Amino acid sequence: MADINIQDIIKPENLVYKKTRLMTDKTLSYCPGCGHGTTHRLIMEVVEELGMEYETIGVAPVGCSVLAYEFMNVDMQEAAHGRAPAVATGIKRLWPDKLVFTYQGDGDLAAIGTGETIHACNRGENIVIVFINNGIYGMTGGQMAPTTLVGMKTSTTPYGRDVEMMGNPLKITELVAQLPGTYYVTRQAVHTPSAVRKAKRAIKKAFENQLNKKPGLSFVEVVSNCNSGWKMSPVDANNWMEENMFPFYNLGDIKVDGKLVTK
Amino acid sequence: MGELRLMKGNEALAEAAIRAGVDGYFGYPITPQSEVIEYLTAEKPYERTGMVVLQAESEVASINMLYGAGATGKKVMTSSSSPGISLMQEGISYIAGAEIPVVLVNVVRGGPGLGDIQPSQSDYFQTTKGGGHGDYRLIALAPSSVQEMSDFVPLAFELAFKYRNPAIIISDGAIGQMMEKVELFEQMPRLTDEEIREKYRWATNGKLKDGTRRVITSLDLDPHKLEEHNLKLQAKYREIEEKEVRYEMLQCEDAEYIIVAYGLSARISQKAIQLLREKGHKVGLLRPITIWPFPKKQIDELVKKGVKGFLSVEMSAGQMVEDVKLAVNGRVKVEHFGRLGGVIHSPEEVVAAMENKIIGG
Amino acid sequence: MTEEIIIAGFGGQGVLSMGKILAYSGIMQDKEVSWMPSYGPEMRGGTANVTVIISDERISSPILEVFDTAIILNQQSMDKFEKTVKPGGVLLYDPNGISRHPERKDINIYKIEGAKLAAEMGNLKIFNMVVLGAFLAIKPIVNLENVMKGLKKSLPERYHKLLPLNEDAIRLGMKNVITVQEV
Ligand SMILES: Cc1ncc(C[n+]2csc(CCOP(=O)(O)OP(=O)(O)O)c2C)c(N)n1
Ligand code: SF4
Ligand SMILES: [Mg+2]
Numbered sequence: 160m161a162d163i164n165i166q167d168i169i170k171p172e173n174l175v176y177k178k179t180r181l182m183t184d185k186t187l188s189y190c191p192g193c194g195h196g197t198t199h200r201l202i203m204e205v206v207e208e209l210g211m212e213y214e215t216i217g218v219a220p221v222g223c224s225v226l227a228y229e230f231m232n233v234d235m236q237e238a239a240h241g242r243a244p245a246v247a248t249g250i251k252r253l254w255p256d257k258l259v260f261t262y263q264g265d266g267d268l269a270a271i272g273t274g275e276t277i278h279a280c281n282r283g284e285n286i287v288i289v290f291i292n293n294g295i296y297g298m299t300g301g302q303m304a305p306t307t308l309v310g311m312k313t314s315t316t317p318y319g320r321d322v323e324m325m326g327n328p329l330k331i332t333e334l335v336a337q338l339p340g341t342y343y344v345t346r347q348a349v350h351t352p353s354a355v356r357k358a359k360r361a362i363k364k365a366f367e368n369q370l371n372k373k374p375g376l377s378f379v380e381v382v383s384n385c386n387s388g389w390k391m392s393p394v395d396a397n398n399w400m401e402e403n404m405f406p407f408y409n410l411g412d413i414k415v416d417g418k419l420v421t422k
Numbered sequence: 423m424g425e426l427r428l429m430k431g432n433e434a435l436a437e438a439a440i441r442a443g444v445d446g447y448f449g450y451p452i453t454p455q456s457e458v459i460e461y462l463t464a465e466k467p468y469e470r471t472g473m474v475v476l477q478a479e480s481e482v483a484s485i486n487m488l489y490g491a492g493a494t495g496k497k498v499m500t501s502s503s504s505p506g507i508s509l510m511q512e513g514i515s516y517i518a519g520a521e522i523p524v525v526l527v528n529v530v531r532g533g534p535g536l537g538d539i540q541p542s543q544s545d546y547f548q549t550t551k552g553g554g555h556g557d558y559r560l561i562a563l564a565p566s567s568v569q570e571m572s573d574f575v576p577l578a579f580e581l582a583f584k585y586r587n588p589a590i591i592i593s594d595g596a597i598g599q600m601m602e603k604v605e606l607f608e609q610m611p612r613l614t615d616e617e618i619r620e621k622y623r624w625a626t627n628g629k630l631k632d633g634t635r636r637v638i639t640s641l642d643l644d645p646h647k648l649e650e651h652n653l654k655l656q657a658k659y660r661e662i663e664e665k666e667v668r669y670e671m672l673q674c675e676d677a678e679y680i681i682v683a684y685g686l687s688a689r690i691s692q693k694a695i696q697l698l699r700e701k702g703h704k705v706g707l708l709r710p711i712t713i714w715p716f717p718k719k720q721i722d723e724l725v726k727k728g729v730k731g732f733l734s735v736e737m738s739a740g741q742m743v744e745d746v747k748l749a750v751n752g753r754v755k756v757e758h759f760g761r762l763g764g765v766i767h768s769p770e771e772v773v774a775a776m777e778n779k780i781i782g783g
Numbered sequence: 784m785t786e787e788i789i790i791a792g793f794g795g796q797g798v799l800s801m802g803k804i805l806a807y808s809g810i811m812q813d814k815e816v817s818w819m820p821s822y823g824p825e826m827r828g829g830t831a832n833v834t835v836i837i838s839d840e841r842i843s844s845p846i847l848e849v850f851d852t853a854i855i856l857n858q859q860s861m862d863k864f865e866k867t868v869k870p871g872g873v874l875l876y877d878p879n880g881i882s883r884h885p886e887r888k889d890i891n892i893y894k895i896e897g898a899k900l901a902a903e904m905g906n907l908k909i910f911n912m913v914v915l916g917a918f919l920a921i922k923p924i925v926n927l928e929n930v931m932k933g934l935k936k937s938l939p940e941r942y943h944k945l946l947p948l949n950e951d952a953i954r955l956g957m958k959n960v961i962t963v964q965e966v
Contacts, residue, residue, distance in 0.1 A: 213629045218490065219639075228637045234626040236493050237639035239516050242486035245478070249490030249498070250626075252474050253446050254615070257628055275486070278479040428807045428816065428937065600845050601803065601818035603810045686846070693844035768848040 179204045181212060181232045188226055192393025194383025195224050195291060197349040199262075201359045202289060203231055205366050206258065215258040216250050218243040220272075222264035223297040223385075241272025244279035247286045258369055260287040265306040266296045269331040273305075276331065283340030283375040287365045290332065290378065293385035294404060301388035305329040308403060313388070328407065332380045336414040342375030343368050344414040348382045348405070350397045361412075375417060382408050424605045431571040432457035432598040434606075435501070435527060435591070438575035440467045443612040444525075445496035446474040448487040450506060453539040454595035455529035458501045471612055481506040485513030485526075492517065492524040493638040495618040495625030497579055501527035503595070504545050505536060507553075514588060515554030519640025521655075523582035525575070526560070526590040529598040532764030540764025541595035541686060546741035549592050550714040557652055559659045561589040561666065562714040564684040568602035570711075576610065581666060585658055586624070592713065594737070596686045596766065668711035669720055673699070677706030679780055680724055682746050683735040684710045686766070691735050694772035701773075703781055713742065721749035731755040731780040735772055738762065755780060784814075784839045786924050787847055791821075791832035791864050792856025797911030800937070801854075802833035805915065807933030808925040809837040819845040830859055837924055854918055856897075858882055871966060875918055885963075892963040893921055900955055909952040916956020927953065 167173065181203035187196045206215050212233060219227035221240035228235035238246040243261035251259040268276050268290050279286070295313055296302040302315040306328050310319040320328070336344040343365055347358035358381060365377035382404050384396035391399060412420050429437065436458045439447060447467075449459045459477060467473035478484035484500045491498040502510065507528045517524055530545045532538040547553075549562050561581045563574045574591050582589040619627060629635045642648040670688075673695060674680065683691040688709040698705040708724070710717050721732070731754055734743035740758035747756045759775035761767045788805070792798045802818050809816040814837045821832040834850075836842050853864045855876040861883065868874050870889040878884070879898040895917035901910040919930065927950075934949055 213631065216494070216626055216628060225641065228639060232635060234629055234635050235637050235639075236490060236626055237520075237637070237641055238489065239486065239512055242482065242489070242513070245483040245486035246490030246493075248476075248483075249446070249448065249487035249492070250494055252476060252487070253491045253496045253498070254494060254627055274479055275483055278483065426810055428803065428810055428818070596819065596845070599820060601806060601816075602842070602845075603806075603816050689842075690844040690846055693847075696843065766846050768846060769844050770848050 179207045181207045183230055183232045185229050187230060189223065190387045192384065192386050192396065193223070194293070194349045194381060197355060198289065198291060198358070198381050198383070199224075199227060199230050201349070201355070201362050202260065202262070203233075204359065205363045206233060208363070209258075209366055209370060211258045211366075211370070214256070215260070216254070218247045218250070218259070218261040220261065220263040220267040221298070222267050224262055224264065224291065225298065227262050241267050241270070242275055243267065244272065244275040244284070244286075244288065248279055248282070248284050251284055251286050255285070258366060260289060260366070262289045263291070264297065265290070265292045265294065265304045269305045269329050273331070277335065277338070280335040280376050280378065281338045281340045283342070285369055285372060285376065287369055287377045287379065289362065290380045291383050292380055292408065293383045293388065294328075295385050295388040297385040297388045301385070301390070305331070308407060330408070332378065333413060335378055336419060340375050341378055341414055342373050342417050343377040345378070345412045346380040346382060346408060346410050348400075348410055350384065350400060373416075380408075382410065424607050427604055427606060428601050429568060429604050430457055430599055430601050431565070431568045431593060432529065433461045434568045434572040434604045435575060436461035436465070437606060438572040439499060440465060440471055440473055441607055441609050442576040442579060443471065443497065443610040444473055444499055444575075444579070445612060446476070446491050446498040447500065448476050448478050448484040448491070448498065449500045449502065450478050450481050450484050452503045452506045454531055454541070454598050455501050455503050455527070457598070458527070471609070473612070481509040482513065485510035485517070488524045489513055489517050489520070489522060492522040493520065493625065494627040495622035497612075499525040499527065501529065503529045503531045504533050504542070507545065507548070511554035514560070515556050515558060516640050517588050518554070518558035518560070519556060520638050521586040522588065522638065523579075523586050524588050525578045525582055526588060528590060528592050530592060530594045532762075538764045539595060541597070541737065541766060542764050543594060543685060543687060543737040543760070544739070544741065544762070545592065546713065546736065546738055549590060550716070550745070558655065559587070559662070559714055561585065561587055561662060562592050562712060563589065563668070564592050564711060564713050565597060566685050566688045566709065568597070568600065568604050571597060572604050572606060576607070585662055587658065587662070592685070594686050595764070663715040666712060667715045667717050667719070669717040670709040670711060671720070672707040672709070674706035674708065674724065676704050678704045678728075678730050679776065680706050680708050680729050680732050681735050681772070681776065682708045682710070682721070682732055682742065684713055684742070687735045687737060687760070690767060690769050691772055693769035694776065697769055697773050698776055703776070705776060716745045716749070718745070718749040721746060725750055725753050729754065731757070733776050733780050734758045735767070735775070736760045737766065755783070757783070784924065786837045786852065786922065787850045788835045788837075788852045788854065789832060789847075789850045789864055789867065790835065790854040790856075791830065791860035794829050794831040796831070796856050797908070798831045798856065799833050801911035801915050802835045803937050804930070804934050805835050805925070806837070807937045808930040809933070811929035811932040811936070812925045814838060814925070815840065815842050817842045817845040830857070832860065832864075852918070852922060854914060856914070861885065873921055875914070875921060877914060889966060891965050893917065894961040894963055895956055895959060897956065900959060901952065904952060904955065906948065909949060912949045912952035913956035916953035917960045919953070920957040920960045
């Protein structure tokens, strides 16, 4: 076998993958193995593929992805904790031809921002919500989220989430799927190459729905690990996620083209 | 001369919003200002000018819709009354931090808490000293007539955009609910999307063709950079204090005593001055039109001219009086008079307060 | 000229709209006007009152304790507002439902049988226009032509067919004022 050197590898004809221009060169602030970075990339790839670079306005949340605007190379706004769907509503109502999306964690979207989430969905705002469910408050150091599984240990449920005291984990995605205002609702993951490909197709579909002015909101949940918050290695976190999160948060489409998917 | 109409303050404000070429209104009903959104929804401004009107699910949502829409360079406003404005404070702080030009309206009612639905001026501190967290200021215009409810809408937008700062129109239940003659100004055009993109290069409405992207945020995790940002904000506030103080003086030329009052209280005090003058007292009225920036210099000049005492008349337990005292700085007597909880003082009560607390006191 | 008026009665007697029409008429006659509905506990219990000011000059306080004219349409309002008329001022009332008639000696007092006349005209809704007519006979601060213009402005289009009826009611009121005492 002939030796290959770096010069051969970087030949244009050998190029198999390139970082999208719509991700900045700024080093991601996320922990290695965290799903935030991958999901950012997928969104930006979709925007680029749709040729909407100049027509897109994103809304970052408060949470680990608070700095999403440093990484996503489009016009961005940073919203207050939980308020991104209201912020996006304001933008979209006045610029109905732009692509508008929010990017939110589970604390942001399903706890402090529940009201804004439900009502943006219920009004059928023609926007995309990308929702990172890692079952925990990553940014503030691993406290319980509304999505924390029963028995799961966090820094505010040190003995495991107790249903009697803290209620049940909230499947907000199934909940918004019930609203007539949502057009597309799906749950994805980004922990394996095949999951990443599926998630990208879902995100693309969501953005295409908006572009084609389909009636309603497109909602993409991404179940992701928070290895730091869960206090596991990235590999263990992904295994734990498959064993514990997916059985409760089932992956797949929940509502497509305005119709609930029957399983 | 523009069209003359008999209108409620709240209606005049809503009509002015349409005529000022406002792009969007987001609000949540609360007495005594629900006429604003009711008028707007009835008038179908989306047919008249293309203006968007949306009833939000809460004041928290409305202020954040303002954040989003305002950050794209559009002219957007909301209105509410005291409890709703309290709920908006988080968003207002973010808007001030991110320097988004929006217009807020507070038709103040009695507090604290749910309070009542009567007119009050007890939100002065909240309006002029912050309200939300952080070092920031709102440009605060206080109309004292239905005419000013209309006229201050375009003025508030002009100031908001000039300084990229939120401006607030602070009214009260009485000015909102009473009817007076208004001369409506002519319809102003709305800016086109292209004009907005050209004019407000900071606005996030899709990357510029040269690749420039814009970010609207109030966050900077580096304290030194955040200090720099704060210093820039402070410099802007000093400039506003320098250039944008608005006030009215009535019968101050020969006045030995001055009533300082804004909004409805200024109207009541105007009558009180007439009654006091009939009794032989030389009393004048200083009416701050901007309660922030506050007419400090004007008060200082009045003291230097020999005014012997000031009475701050406000429907509160004494909030603006602190600013009057700061301006007077101990040189002459300053007292407060005002009824609380939504009770409106009569001109006669103001006369008595002036006689007892300042002239005789 | 500044005329400070309180109109007080039951809700449903058209107190607020009478004030509004008066104020609108003032605008038609190039006056400054203000219309301030009652605030405070008196809003409850079915009573309604409104302060209307019509002036050649910029209007100061829309909130007043004493008035040039009180138009009083029920007993509660009589008890409350008789004392607020300035000495030499005017008190106009409808005796219908009044058990204690005005007692002051230092003011001009007039009566109008508004309810009765409106009933005779077959339309109780125009009661307030009869009373307005009576007031304008006593204090012609705005002329009938401008009142009609004001009425037209303040009535929604669909009620414009009722304008002649309203004009008749105002004229009827103008003719039927009864002088109780003049000072
Ligand atoms: C009003 C307000 N309350 C609390 C916080 C603190 N805070 C910041 S992020 C966060 C939780 C974020 O969790 P999540 O949305 O799940 O995002 P993650 O970090 O897990 O991606 C909290 C509570 C805040 N910034 N603002
Ligand atoms: S704390 Fe969790 S959510 Fe945040 S970057 Fe690290 S792994 Fe991701
Ligand atoms: Mg989370």
